Amino acid sequence: MNALKQTILYIFFIMGVAFTSCEDLDDLNTDPTRMQQANPGVFLNPVLYNVSSYNWERYNSFTFHLMQGIVTTNSTGGLGWYYMTDAAGDGTWSTYYRWLNNIKEMEEQAGELNEPNYEAIAKVLKSWLYQILVEGFGDVPMTEAIRGDEKIFTPAFDSQIDIYRTILQELDSANLLFDETQGLRYNPEGELLYHTETPASGATSAGIVKWRKFANSLKLRVLLRVLDVNGLNAKAEIMKLINDPVAYPLFESNDEAALLPVTGVYPLEAPMTRPQDFTSYKALSEFFIDHLKEWNDPRLPIFAQQTTNDGVKSYFGWPSGYNTVPSFNGSLPNQGIVKAPMKLALMTYAEVEFIKAELAQKSIISSDAASHYRKAVEAAITQWGAIVPEGYFDNSETKYDNSLERIMIQKYYALFFCDYQQWFEYNRTGMPEMPVGEGVPIGNVMPRRFKYPSTLQRTNLANYQKAKESMGGDDFNLKLIWQK
Template sequence: MKKSIRNILLGGIFIGGLFSACTPFEKLNTDPTRLNEANPGSFLDPILYNVSSFSWKRFNNYTYELMGNIISYRNTNDIGWWYVSDSEGDGSWSTYYQWLANAKAMEKEAEKLGEVNYQAVSKVLQSYMFDVLVSAFGDVPMEEACRGDEQLYYPVFDKQLAIYKNILQELETANILFDVSGSLKYNTSGDMLYKTVDGEGILKWKKFCNSLRLRVLLKMLNVAEYDARSEIQKMINTPEMYPVFESNSDAALVEISGVYPQEAPLNRANDFTSYRACSEFLVNTLKSWNDPRLPLFVSKQKDDYIGWPAGFAIQPAGKASTPNKALAVAPMKLPLMSYAELELIKAELAQKGIVTLDERIAYENGVRASIEQWGGEIPEGYFNNPVAGYDGTLERIMLQKYFALYFCDYQQWFEYNRTGLPAIPKGDGIPKDQEIPRRFKYPSVLQRTNMKNYQAAKESMGGDDLTIKLIWQQ
């Protein structure tokens, strides 16, 4: 990729994403004609790297602590005590809209050239980002987002149901568009995700498309206005039409080398462990399972793994285990969606009687995949342990899914708000009336730059508070 094009793609839209859900290039004093030199392949790796890197950081800076995995004890009125600032979601809004603008530009270039695989890949990446945005905020701009070239500078906020329907339709269209006899011809060395040089890589993209669709449909099971059950059954019953992940090699894990420009999400690995302790919930659960992820996720304190209670009122004496610094050091794989998650989705669907599958097998496949994803090997007799083996309950599935979603953006948070599981402890330092937030507040800058549509969204949502439930939440 030419350096000038890369600079435009990586830097030219950032302000636009923050202020109005994708301000046009012309408004940012960039030269829009320079993008005419790009082909759809020029957009792909920057999108993959920046989206996966940002999503990893959001787990590390938000989900990791909010969901009781770790305690950041520099102060005790922060995310780990369920205090979330009004601006906590600002970076997600600006970043995902920034890269949505690039993904849309990629799709337009692909359409001009008749490159169906690039069109489909763009739709998958857009769907991933829109799913995170709508699941984190509620109503957000979709139909009018990133259309500044059409003088749509103040996009209307679409309602959640319409957004999810649109995402599901876009993924359906992408599934049809993928041509496994073709390739991604402009990425001659292969893309960052699947190293696509032939139809095998395209098939993996297609599996990511349909696995992501099941993730979205799982939320929609809680929405009476949409028949998610029938869509799920159609997908599961016709795997030849809707292929999904079948192994860790299919999973959407973006591999980065750690060598410029593929640098690790954290500039300083020491920041990963500074003023941080692993939680009792994390440590004791993995200990009880005799789980090989324990040493992969947690560093020993002296000769043992020691956790602290999350959300404590008084800091415990002594020292606790810290997160394993190796998790933040490249080379590493940044998850957009794992095979383990897909198998545990199938286990939940079977447990609820929505599909006819062996839920135990799906559960064990998911657990094994998660352990192996992180470089572990499942010990003999692991599932014979009564606290680790499948016991027929949704609680057991969701507890394993909690660990399968490590470093995958906000998915632990989303799943907790969908099911109330797993039952993470509420620390005695957390006020009794304090609850885990249901959503992010809209960036305050929208009140100045897109006030009319912000106010309409606020009225539609019933306010702009952290406690407002989204349509799929319990």
């Protein structure tokens, strides 16, 4: 019995040591400097960095080519010849919905913790992504999207007009939610976009002021896009926005613009890890180069490299959509613009001023179109660290000539490396006039949208078919409600 008793006691002793050791190991494996539970601040920086980096990459691989800014030198079957693949929008769809799921979690936690600034930021980011989705595809899931936790695995598609209506409502809600006397308590070192800090008692948070301006500037972009869409009352909403800058503050400088700084230090690395890939088998286009040369624009050496032809060193662009490979050297894009430190554009101040210039040119607002045009161009130049040359606007090709065409050609350059915005603006206005090269096959034209991902036909067929019926089809040339 004594032996049995000793054995039992020994077993309990070993078990006790084991449990104690596990508890000790749990303590050792707990980082006291890190929060053990998620909070809205945990989601913010990953969304900002990853979506902005993805958007930069999509400009480089898609918009840059489609909008005739760059020409491939080893292939005539690409986007510059208006060849679109059915899967061209698949990555945008999957990437955006993945990060929208994180934004949803951020917004819900902000509500539970009574953190209005995080809730407002979530609404801004959500609106930003849905605006690009609806303008890239048309009808998309919104109301029932990312609700797998509620067993909604095959979400219905919302109509375009309902999506725009919701976006505008969300941005209004965000504008009212922002509390400029508070910062972002779960990001004590400041979030990535505006480095928002908690202000001293009685002070104003500069970061939250900028976030609020981003919300209203984004709303202005959306209202311009749907300016002629019935049922959204865009003109009245624009007047309300413009006429009350206290209630609806907008970007007023490049310092306030939504430009995400990337240091190049891990984990904030540049989107392109190999700068040499930026210039491999590529040349800038005549269209892109020649305007900047004609304007004597200081952005030219920032964007392009000189090359030599017949003993002359200068900037030479290749023809877009060529039929026969050109026999001269074309200027390569400048690798410097893909190297960190750099800034990734969500929305620029220049865009806001170009919007105002267009609204004034159309007599929708009463301010001076020429003044807004000049501010916009100056902001677009200085955003890249260049200085506006004296006499820049004395040039007959750069001064404001009362035309929408003049606004849109400069806006084209202002939207350089800003996701799909050049493409969207072209499909809204037909400007600037795009060159169609001799090698572009008859029937190949500028696409108006992406096709829906093929996975929808396997995973959400019924709702895909309803969306297709509502849209009138699922092809690249299908007009969206805001397109001419």
